[in-house]
Amino acid sequence: MESLTQAEVRAVEESASGVGSYLASLEPASRDGQELVRAAQAGDVAARERLIERSIPLVVSLARSYRVDGLDLADLIQEGCVGILRALARYDPDRGVPFEAYAAWWVRQALQELRSDFVRPLRLPPKALRQLARLKSEHARVYAAERREPSLGELGERLELDERSVVALARADARTRSLSEPLEDADGQLGVLGDLLDDPLSAQDYEDVLDALAARQLRALLARLTAREREIVDARFGLDGRPSESLREVGERLGLSAERVRQLEERALAKLRQAAA
Numbered sequence: 565m566e567s568l569t570q571a572e573v574r575a576v577e578e579s580a581s582g583v584g585s586y587l588a589s590l591e592p593a594s595r596d597g598q599e600l601v602r603a604a605q606a607g608d609v610a611a612r613e614r615l616i617e618r619s620i621p622l623v624v625s626l627a628r629s630y631r632v633d634g635l636d637l638a639d640l641i642q643e644g645c646v647g648i649l650r651a652l653a654r655y656d657p658d659r660g661v662p663f664e665a666y667a668a669w670w671v672r673q674a675l676q677e678l679r680s681d682f683v684r685p686l687r688l689p690p691k692a693l694r695q696l697a698r699l700k701s702e703h704a705r706v707y708a709a710e711r712r713e714p715s716l717g718e719l720g721e722r723l724e725l726d727e728r729s730v731v732a733l734a735r736a737d738a739r740t741r742s743l744s745e746p747l748e749d750a751d752g753q754l755g756v757l758g759d760l761l762d763d764p765l766s767a768q769d770y771e772d773v774l775d776a777l778a779a780r781q782l783r784a785l786l787a788r789l790t791a792r793e794r795e796i797v798d799a800r801f802g803l804d805g806r807p808s809e810s811l812r813e814v815g816e817r818l819g820l821s822a823e824r825v826r827q828l829e830e831r832a833l834a835k836l837r838q839a840a841a
Contacts, residue, residue, distance in 0.1 A: 598657045619648045630675040647674030696733045788839050793832035
């Protein structure tokens with residue numbers, strides 16, 4: 565897991581400073597925003613639009629720390645506004661908490677979800693994203709204080725997370741690799757990553773899949789037979805990699821006559837034909 569770069573640390577500090585300055589700049593009456601919030605919650609579209617416009621500086625300040633290569637700031641701001649609407653739907657003005665302070669958490673969650681969807685192939689639920697954020701924060705804290713890479717087990721103990729969860733979170737956060745990624749050794753470029761991977765559509769792999777499906781279907785049919793019938797069919801046709809046996813050989817092993825083995829074999833095959841039909 566990579567530690568935070570100096571640029572990322574500065575971005576977080578600027579974000580926190582920006583949010584604090586924004587909240588402090590609001591007038592006391594405006595900081596609560598009770599009337600505007602109540603009107604927006606009552607369905608007043610104009611009030612909701614004014615509330616979003618009023619929250620744009622907060623969204624922009626938070627969005628800056630979530631920027632990654634390829635993800636536009638405009639997209640982050642748009643997603644941050646979605647967080648404002650989520651906060652509006654859950655905010656209780658009677659608790660006396662300023663709306664901007666309450667909404668900041670929902671904006672961060674929306675921004676975190678967008679960045680996570682953008683940088684990793686798997687979408688993580690909000691709880692996993694929060695745990696991953698705690699994991700990264702603790703990793704950065706240990707690295708900054710002790711200049712060493714803590715193990716996943718150590719991080720799990722510090723955050724009271726089981727090792728299996730920590731490993732799964734670390735894998736989900738791993739950087740995806742392109743099949744066209746160049747690979748090199750000491751002598752130069754070897755090729756691309758895709759050249760080292762087996763082709764899942766190769767002829768042999770395709771035949772292996774068909775064989776596996778056929779074996780699975782055959783086992784389902786054999787389950788309809790009695791134990792003795794199944795033993796006879798397995799022995800006569802050499803299933804499960806065993807050599808095939810003659811009627812006499814099967815009879816001697818089971819204590820039956822060759823004719824009785826033949827009768828049981830015919831009955832078993834009739835059951836299989838009926839089940840397959």
